[in-house]
Amino acid sequence: MSLTFDFVQPQPEAATDRVTLFADVILPLPLPKLYTYRVPYELNDQVVVGGRVIVQFGAKKTLSCIVAAVHENPPKEYQAKYILEFIDDAPVVTQPQLKLFRWMADYYLCTLGEVINAALPSALKLSSESRVQLHPAFVRDESPYPLSEQEEKIVEALSTGEEGKSLTFTEVGEILGITSFHKVIKSLMQKDVVFLFEHLQDKYSPKVVKKVRLAHHYVAEAAVEALFAQLASRSKQLDVLMRYLQKVPVYQNEHLNHQGIEKAYLTSAPHLSPSAVNTLIKNGILEQFDVIVSRFPLDDAAEANMHFTLSEAQQTARDDVMQQFQEKDIVLLHGVTGAGKTEIYIDLIRQALDGGGQVLYLLPEIALTAQIVTRLMRVFGSRLGVYHSKFSDNERVEVWNGVLSGRFQVVVGVRSSVFLPFDNLALIIVDEEHESSYKQYDPAPRYNAREVALMMANFQGARTLLGSATPAVETYYQTRTGRYGLVSLTKRFGEAGLPEIELVDTRKSREAKKMHNHFTPELMLEMERKLGAKEQIILFQNRRGYSPFINCLDCGWIPKCQNCAVSLSYHKHAHELRCHYCGYHDRLPVECPACGSRNLKPVGFGTEKIEDDLKIMLPEANVQRMDLDTTRAKNSYQQIIADFENQVTNVLVGTQMVTKGLDFANVSLVGIINADSIIHYPDFRAHERAFQMFVQVSGRAGRKGKKGKVIIQTGDPQQVIFDKVIRNDYLEFYEYEILQRREHGYPPFMRIIRLTVKHMDQHLAERAAILLTNELVDRLGREAVLGPEAPYIFRIRNFFLQEITIKLSREHTVLKQAKADILAAINAVKDQKDYKQARFVADVDPM
DNA sequence: AGCACGCCGACT
């Protein structure tokens, strides 16, 4: 498939309206190619590449889609349908984005439609089933924007009837009696009159801030003066008024008044009295109103008021990065945890902004906390946009449009922020670049945001700074080949020493019958000691739930998931058995369904059991658990962090979540309950992941000058990896690991593409996989294709799985041809009628 | 992804 994105500018000459234009359009569907629609003559000047149009697709569907190219070549085999409506007069997807999206579709073996689908917030997708609702902050007749007659009609329709009434787009069209109603909806959304109705909306309670502004009849200059005269003897009220005018100079620009000011601001200085403010409101001089704000405060005043100074080491590192950017586009900042990388980032961001460019700061989801956002807000104020997956769709659109309009020059965000419409990037920062959560797995595109960021920087001539305490082996390798620059920061900020790491042999303790549940005497003793000293503890156990399975002691029966080939995990709190792969859950049976015995015993342990045991063994401690189960609700994550920060809780038990980006000053002990399950994972990256995990958790121990302690429980303390963890010797770990990778032909020396064949019928899944393997071998050669093989968990959601691993050399030409071959091989199998129901998933660079 | 068209089982 070849796509062109060349924008054929409609000619401004008189002949324009004679030209027949066609638009190639990206439909938000997993279709392998673009579709061509015809532009109505009279609307030739309205086509915009990157703008949205509404088209009829198939017999029944009208869809909004993105114009990818405009040209004059009528399709030969079919009659193009007309575009029904143009929504945008400026692109919502920019040219650089289209280029990037096309690269993503090619590289990750998916369709452009899938990329667009993942990229656009659904509010920009406008399907005809979408619904709109009056914006909670909208007050009739008080809108700052004039409404057209049509817009008034919709407001009328939405405000008659019960609170929170909503209309579908189709209904809006019916009310207006026109088919081109999308522009009206877009305009209403822009004016904050309506917003997209989301089904989850009831869960979303917007944060409301009380604001005040001058009543409108006082806004004119003469009126303000009269007001001063009127209040001459009320000094308290004058103070308030002065402060308001200082902040909102309505005498310079009357329109400033509409936005008003936070009520709290008027009472924030000691000489100001809240009662004076209330009196002014009561007398109708000020008026109070509510505004819905996003979770993170925008504060213009905070701008540039944070002039922290970098330590000497930080300055050196910063200068070094700058130096290397002269020659290299990509630099790795390898800094131990707690070395103060964030300050360096902030400094570099500031410089990039001063140069007039945009900045993207990527963080893994769990590291994008209120802590870091508040800190960045303080420096960058309203120029900072925040893109987080927990935000509502409307908030995401706000960031999207803010980037387009130039309102947001810096965005701090998660994986999906690589989709935002940047067109002038100067710097991208990928913090914790080794994190596997940068890789999206489930719906296509199965992209790695780090790699996409690098490509985006390449397209836009930006520099990329990768940051990590434990860089991915692939990344570090690139510093060795000289492709990436390298800057190392080895000292912890504030001279806090690295924690002391102790290995404890669980096998010995178990043999000596000294284990207290899953705790060695050493860990128990240390916990008691730290609690006595009023210090805090983090315990890491990489498995949620109470126990990974239940076992009948009499007949050996183990409950299994009915959809997947896994045992069901026991969740004691919910009193349930759950499948961690498909979400199936059931009540815990009272007796064994196989033999009727009541001897059902949990085997193994997860975070929930650790929490439970601790509550009994250390009754005086306040234990909190942090894992997927306790953080599902919207604010629970923040709550757990806050409680631990404020030392309401003493012990935090958690999964991976506790290892990332959280700084707690009072933590002096970190315990890894079971290191072995992490090391012995059947995957070539197991050692790397283990090393990263251990070093990252250890980094949580001991900050602010205190030396922390880490206890690692393992059945085999002799394993080579521990030695490197204890000495925190990344380099030694790297040298060891890179040898393995070279020897066994893994990344960074080879590129891996994993194909998964899925079928409801086990036999057909196997047959299809064998057939596909043969097709692949024919095209790529025997040595490039491994498998097929049933994965460890060979059945998920009722689909039997077969995996084929393809190893390719990293040369671009090889890769390009190989991908074409892979697609051809898949199609060759798909076309056989026996395998019509087989599904094929390609994962490029799997993690 | 949807949605229509089409060919085989249990019902008025």
Add this chain to the structure above:
DNA sequence: GTCGGCGTGCTC
């Protein structure tokens, strides 16, 4: 004899 099951193919 039909209604409807979902398997297959198409949508500019």
